[in-house]
Amino acid sequence: MLSALVLVQPAQAQTPSQPRNLAAEETNRKLVVDFYNRVFNQHDVAAIPSVVSDGYKQHNPLVPDGRAPFVNYLTKRFQENPQARSEIIRSATDGDLVWLHVHSTANPQDRGRAIVDIFRVKDGKIVEHWDIIQFVPEKSANQNTMF
Template sequence: MKGAIRWVSPVLLAGSFLLSTNAALAANSPTRDVVQEESNRTLVVNFYDSFFNKHQVQEAATVVAQDYIQHNPEVPDGKAPFVGYFSGYFKENPQSRARIVRSATDGDLVYLHVHSTNGKADRGQAVIDIFRVQDGKIVEHWDVIQAVPEQAANSNTMF
């Protein structure tokens, strides 16, 4: 049948397109440096424990860049303002603790899933902290914070 048009499933066409697109993206993606990512994760986890659990603010902040960029709207940019903010916070909230539940990396980013509390009676907050590390320094931070409710619509925990 010369010149006949054959019917091809739209699902098959879409799947072929996605496979070829993903293959092209994978071929152009940089190789992950797992050793560097683990070094970044260790740096952030150690910083986090010293800073948010032991409240050793000055000592822990040695790994924070001077021009630290902060995306939490309640905390100022820069290392000195960041340290000053939390020095005051921990003075007023000495029972404040942040338990890292899990961590992950992707390139220069380190992700922490945290249960943050302010005393034993506090249900706390579920926190996702994202840190960007460059040349052995924490240079940028984002977070998403959600209160742990008294009752949930399901039986799953937030951690």
């Protein structure tokens, strides 16, 4: 019969979190909101280099890492969907992260997608991005909207 000895390390004592710098968080939120409206609503991909770092890290599996691939991806997307719009419903911050809750549509007839975009900002540039995307259904089991 085999037996195993498992050593468990005691949990590390948690240090108190750093106090939030709400002014810096608001600066980051404004940077991301302005960027998002300019790029995703005005389709101004030329604005991307001034806000997105060259080493931009992307967690959306459809888009490669880096600023140039991001520009290429959005350029093609906006050419294929010239009426695409993304309405920011709400935003939030925590440290260097900015969250956007967005209603994205390809055209006025599209029910769209509910998106949560999360951006990490460092030194005044967007350096990382995650998103969670869900299609807006025609019918819902409840009376609540997705927004």
